[in-house]
Amino acid sequence: MTEITAQATESGAASSESAGFLHLPEFNVVVAGNGAIGSAILAQLLHQPGLGRAFLLARRPETVLEDSRVTPVYVDAREPASITNAAESIGQQVGRIHLLINTIGMLHSEGHSPEKRLRDIDPEQLQRSFAINATFLPLLCQAFGSLMRHQQPAVLASLSARVGSIEDNGLGGWYSYRAAKAAQNMLLRTLSCEWKISHRNVSVVALHPGTVESRLSAPFIGKNYRKRVLTPEQSATALLEVIAQLRPGRTGEFYDWQGKPVPW
Numbered sequence: 001m002t003e004i005t006a007q008a009t010e011s012g013a014a015s016s017e018s019a020g021f022l023h024l025p026e027f028n029v030v031v032a033g034n035g036a037i038g039s040a041i042l043a044q045l046l047h048q049p050g051l052g053r054a055f056l057l058a059r060r061p062e063t064v065l066e067d068s069r070v071t072p073v074y075v076d077a078r079e080p081a082s083i084t085n086a087a088e089s090i091g092q093q094v095g096r097i098h099l100l101i102n103t104i105g106m107l108h109s110e111g112h113s114p115e116k117r118l119r120d121i122d123p124e125q126l127q128r129s130f131a132i133n134a135t136f137l138p139l140l141c142q143a144f145g146s147l148m149r150h151q152q153p154a155v156l157a158s159l160s161a162r163v164g165s166i167e168d169n170g171l172g173g174w175y176s177y178r179a180a181k182a183a184q185n186m187l188l189r190t191l192s193c194e195w196k197i198s199h200r201n202v203s204v205v206a207l208h209p210g211t212v213e214s215r216l217s218a219p220f221i222g223k224n225y226r227k228r229v230l231t232p233e234q235s236a237t238a239l240l241e242v243i244a245q246l247r248p249g250r251t252g253e254f255y256d257w258q259g260k261p262v263p264w
């Protein structure tokens with residue numbers, strides 16, 4: 001797997017080439033999740049030349065940016081019917097999606113911190129983590145697959161995490177999150193094999209966004225580590241730059257926000 005030479009600009013928007021994002025004069029996007037990184041990605045996409053329609057899938061869609069190109073659509077990652085309903089409604093509004101990006105994820109929830117050791121594993125929490133961090137992705141792709149199958153370049157990108165890399169795991173801990181992200185990675189890689197044949201123009205990639213200020217990361221960022229933490233805007237700029245460099249045929253890969261390959 002080769003590195004992507006992504007250069008994030010300081011302007012807050014990815015430096016797309018003049019031909020437009022993904023080399024398209026016009027493109028439509030679906031962003032799943034309006035947390036810190038998802039919202040920053042959507043905000044930056046609004047500055048990309050050629051953006052047609054943007055659909056934001058969220059369980060509290062009322063918190064979405066006001067822009068006539070953005071349509072919020074209700075989705076709860078744990079309610080499969082909400083995902084199919086969203087795709088059906090979006091399919092009535094546009095014929096093609098060029099970027100489908102999944103930014104939904106969960107590391108901790110009320111009363112549950114990531115496990116430090118084996119005895120902390122709680123089966124319900126493990127299942128919840130899998131539902132949100134792993135199972136949601138293939139359900140999303142099932143629902144939106146037909147809108148991604150067309151003759152133009154397209155990208156399916158899903159925010160994974162370096163801690164989901166099996167090879168990189170030398171520290172342990174965080175059982176549910178690590179295992180669910182590793183499962184997401186395998187689901188995505190397997191899908192990339194299938195879509196090489198059925199969706200030839202779609203690049204399928206897992207992305208590690210860096211360590212980023214957000215509700216998800218806040219409890220785990222110590223004072224000494226703060227300097228190395230990205231703002232959601234910095235991460236979004238870098239991730240969009242990585243995405244903008246993808247071309248059909250470059251698929252089934254896992255990159256970090258700097259465009260460096262992450263071992264599976």
Ligand SMILES: NC(=O)c1ccc[n+]([C@@H]2O[C@H](COP(=O)([O-])OP(=O)(O)OC[C@H]3O[C@@H](n4cnc5c(N)ncnc54)[C@H](OP(=O)(O)O)[C@@H]3O)[C@@H](O)[C@H]2O)c1
Nearest residue numbers: 033034035036037076077104105159161211212214216217
């Ligand atoms: N921040 C980091 O340092 C970091 C590092 C590595 C990977 N990541 C990954 O990056 C992605 C984005 O994380 P973030 O930092 O932006 O965190 P965040 O601000 O907490 O965003 C997470 C998003 O997931 C949504 N979500 C959770 N459960 C959901 C459900 N059942 N249905 C629908 N939406 C649901 C949340 O929606 P609500 O607002 O409705 O709860 C929120 O929009 C995640 O996949 C995370 O694992 C983050």
